[in-house]
Amino acid sequence: MALYKFDAGELRRVERRTMTDLKIRERGDLQPLLMHQIDVVSPGTLVISEEFSGWIGSLRRIDLLGIDPDGTLVVFELKRTEDGGHMDLQGIRYAAMASLLSFKEVVGVYAAHLAKHQPGEEAESLLREHLEPGSDAEVAAKVRIVLVSGDFGPEITTTVLWLRACSLDIRCVRLVPYEDGGSIYLDAQQIIPIPEVADYLLKLREKEERNEVARQGERDFTRFIVCHSGGRTVPLPKRRAMLEIIRTLVSQGHSPDELQQVFQMNRFLVAEGMLQSEEEFAGKRVLTVRDDLPVAFNSRRYFTSEDQLIHFGGKTYVFSNQWGSKTRDAMKRIFDRYPQSGITVEEVS
Template sequence: MFVVDQGLNKITKIANKTFQELGIREREHLQEWIADNTECLGEELLIIQKEFDGFDDTNERLDLLALDKNGDLVIIENKLDDSGRDVTWQALKYVSYCHTLTKPQIKEIYQSYLDKNMTGEDAEENIEEFFNGEPFQEIALNENDQRMILVAGKFRKEVTSTVLWLIDHGIKVQCFKVSPYEFESKILLDIEQIIPVKETQELMIKMTDKKRQVMENKELNHKRYEIRKEFWGQLLEKFNTMSDQYKNVNPNKDHWLSSGSGVSGVPFSFVITRSYAAVEVLINVGGQAENKRIFDALYQSIQDIEKNLGSPLFWQRLDDKKSSRISYRLEDVNYFNRDDWDKIIEFLCKAMINFVRVIKEPLKQAAH
């Protein structure tokens, strides 16, 4: 690594150091840096546990346990200047321990991590936010293969050879070389993915067995999307005979279907999940403060709104989130169960008309 002196039009080499020389420790420093900013590994990950030791009949601990955007578990093992000979075997053991973790167990592990760090946050809400608002019931966790990420200053040949063999046989492994430098009393850190080489990673994946488990998951998602589109088609067919609100809206693959409310950034939506159906208004006009102001203004009229509707609403200010939500729900229904469809559609059609009737004008007033 070099630093550029533009005045002299020259480059000067920066001193390459070892972690040992700099007094950097694995758990105290490197592990914390990665956990704090997983984008150093080239993607956004959700860290759900550090030094995880929840394995039966063993006291072994894996460094970092995370979720990726596909819902796969990611086992991250960190070493400093030398990977050692056994890091691949070590990571494989942890993968074998983690592959049986269920969705409730993952939630429990993450909640334990949050509680230990006294964040006051809720695991389910954080997971939903990580998956862009997808309801927790809809999110598939650890249903595919697990992944391994190995981080070290130097990888021994026996490690890289094993990793390449694993990749060739469809096991998802990445190696990141981490190199510390010292410049003007500051420590610089270069983190580079060396296996698979970033530029050829996609090609290497295509040369495996096409990721059988990933393909199966895609088929499952495709089935889910097709069910949603079919359901929305039937809903719109009925609702459009009762209201013009969704006349220009087409069925889609999402678990929600939105239309305008007359206030920018505050759509009305139908919502379907595996445990409830709802009509809702999502307040997301821009800044968090403005969203909370609109919500609070509406909440001041809660008695009049719920009296006019004839039913209580579900008010979610979501103090630690940017947006806020108000919904009218039907519990204990599942859009995957076609026997529930008539009941859900009947509720959603009537609920949306009444919901809009009682909240549209108060919403306009609150937004101005």
């Protein structure tokens, strides 16, 4: 759509330009302007960092990092191009990394930002003032992504729509510059989701979440007694039963690398050294066992207490605690692969 100036009884078209034509820079112009006026693209958000790069072993930087009053972290990726480049992929990567931040780490990030831009201000008190009561415990429980660009190509818009259908909160804000009589105007429009239907989509998602909660009431809470040469366990939830089975097989000489072959998904992460705590493990270069690829370690998805870490061949492994409806199938595959292990399970309703 074109922009017109209502002038003396006539509509005069205002020329649309590109940020490249106007020599508007991402880091030199857009980033500092939006850092101080983030409401232009994300009302109610507090910027807590620019060029954030607090990742071990990575030089990648988040253009702007913010936080909403409910504790949701907001990753802003900025481009001045007309197609958005690969900003959707960058935003996803940064959101995954940001999801690992604790409240204490967020306070430290904001403190460093204030020291540079508002020296003398106290980070934690300002942060708590911004957050809704009790939401400090929810910091980084959710992360959303805001992509800001001169325009977006079909590859990005298609990807964003699909990610939103998968319940990822990702948005596209288009910044269109216009020039008139030597003055530059910037039209900021959220194009995904369209603001007029955003409330409807939110209510639809809330309904789906309520339905999911109802389905959770029908979940299988069967417990398992694991029997092996060391005796019988007490009734265990399925995730703990799987850990007991795996630890028993490792004690019999089967390596986690070998056991991973039983599973279709990555179930183990590994780091070099005989590590003794979650903190030591998180401080190392962590790899997937199946693909031998570096990965951002999310401790909430693995057994990580001192007595749950698995040591084998001078390395430390953590085992997934994410087990759903296919737990019995996984157990059957294990027992079929290792019939001489002497491990059996008894179900307890």
